[in-house]
Amino acid sequence: MVSLQSIRHDGPLDPAVIAALPAECKVVAVSQHGTASWSSGYKVDVKIIDRPRHAELVRGEYESQRALQQHLPENVVIPLACGTFEKDPSKSFFLTSFRDLIDDKPSPTQLAEILKKLHESSESPTGKFGFHVPTFNGFVPLINDWCDTWEEYFSRQFQSDILWEQSLHGEDEEFTHISEEFFQKVIPRLLRPLQTGGRSIKPALVHGDIWHSNVQFDRATQKLILFDSCCCYAHNEMGLYMMRDPRYIFSGKHIDKYKELVRPSEPVDDFDDRITLYAL
Incomplete structure (x- = not known):
C-alpha cells in the first residue's frame, strides 16, 4: 500500500x-x-x-x-x-x-511501420468518424461527435478551429470571406471524392499529434513509443499532416515511406493536396 x-x-x-x-x-x-x-x-x-x-x-x-x-x-x-x-x-x-525514453528520432521506415499497423488494425466502434470523448490538441478542443462522412467531421473541426482562433485574436473580414470560399470549394473538392463515386474509406484510429517530441524510444526495450495523443477515428492520411510542416523533424521522407507501405486513398492524384489541407 x-x-x-x-x-x-x-x-x-x-x-x-x-x-x-x-x-x-x-x-x-x-x-x-x-x-x-x-x-x-x-x-x-x-x-x-x-x-x-x-x-x-x-x-x-x-x-x-x-x-x-x-x-x-x-x-x-x-x-x-x-x-x-x-x-x-x-x-x-x-x-x-513510467518509461525511460531516449530522445532519438525514428527513421522513416520505423515510424511508417508503426503507423501502418495502427491505421490498418484499428476499427471504429461505430463505423463512423469521431471518438467517444472530446480530446485536445495541446489545449485546442477537438469536437469528436460521431459523423457518417469524413468531409462532415473535418469541416466541423476546421470551423471550430477558426472560431477558437477568433476568440483569441478577433475576427478579420478578409479572412472570413476567404474561409467561406474555402468551405464551399476546397474542402468538398478534396474530401468528397473519398466517399462518392463508388469510393470509400475506413475510419482509422490516428494518434492526432505525431511530431518528433511525441515519439521516442524506450531505453530498455529499444521499441518506438507514442505518447501525448489526441486520438480520433479519421481518414488515415490525417495522421501524416504534421510531416508537411517544415518546423518539424518528420518530413516528406516519412510521408513517402508511408506511401510505400500504405496505398493512398482514391483519388490517388489528390494525395499531396489532401495532406496539405490537413496541415492547415
Missing part, C-alpha cells in the same frame, strides 16, 4: 493520485520529470493540468492512450488513471506507467 509518510515531494501528489496508484506499490520519492507545453510531468509519471477544462483534457489523453494500447501494446506509454485532485479541484492528473 502507498504510505503518505514514505513520500518526499514538492506537493503534487494529491490523495486522489495516491488512490489511483497500484495497491502493491510504495512511493519513496516524487520528482519533476520531462517537459510539456501544457502540463507538468512527474516521475511516478504524473501529469498535472490546471488549465480550463482540465478534467476533460486528462480524460481525453487517458482514453486516447487506452485506444492506442489496444493496437500497439508495446509501443505506447500505458495509461493507468486520470482524475481531479481532492485538495485542489482546479487541477487534474493523468497517471501512466
Whole structure:
C-alpha cells in the first residue's frame, strides 16, 4: 500500500493520485520529470493540468492512450488513471506507467511501420468518424461527435478551429470571406471524392499529434513509443499532416515511406493536396 509518510515531494501528489496508484506499490520519492507545453510531468509519471477544462483534457489523453494500447501494446506509454485532485479541484492528473525514453528520432521506415499497423488494425466502434470523448490538441478542443462522412467531421473541426482562433485574436473580414470560399470549394473538392463515386474509406484510429517530441524510444526495450495523443477515428492520411510542416523533424521522407507501405486513398492524384489541407 502507498504510505503518505514514505513520500518526499514538492506537493503534487494529491490523495486522489495516491488512490489511483497500484495497491502493491510504495512511493519513496516524487520528482519533476520531462517537459510539456501544457502540463507538468512527474516521475511516478504524473501529469498535472490546471488549465480550463482540465478534467476533460486528462480524460481525453487517458482514453486516447487506452485506444492506442489496444493496437500497439508495446509501443505506447500505458495509461493507468486520470482524475481531479481532492485538495485542489482546479487541477487534474493523468497517471501512466513510467518509461525511460531516449530522445532519438525514428527513421522513416520505423515510424511508417508503426503507423501502418495502427491505421490498418484499428476499427471504429461505430463505423463512423469521431471518438467517444472530446480530446485536445495541446489545449485546442477537438469536437469528436460521431459523423457518417469524413468531409462532415473535418469541416466541423476546421470551423471550430477558426472560431477558437477568433476568440483569441478577433475576427478579420478578409479572412472570413476567404474561409467561406474555402468551405464551399476546397474542402468538398478534396474530401468528397473519398466517399462518392463508388469510393470509400475506413475510419482509422490516428494518434492526432505525431511530431518528433511525441515519439521516442524506450531505453530498455529499444521499441518506438507514442505518447501525448489526441486520438480520433479519421481518414488515415490525417495522421501524416504534421510531416508537411517544415518546423518539424518528420518530413516528406516519412510521408513517402508511408506511401510505400500504405496505398493512398482514391483519388490517388489528390494525395499531396489532401495532406496539405490537413496541415492547415
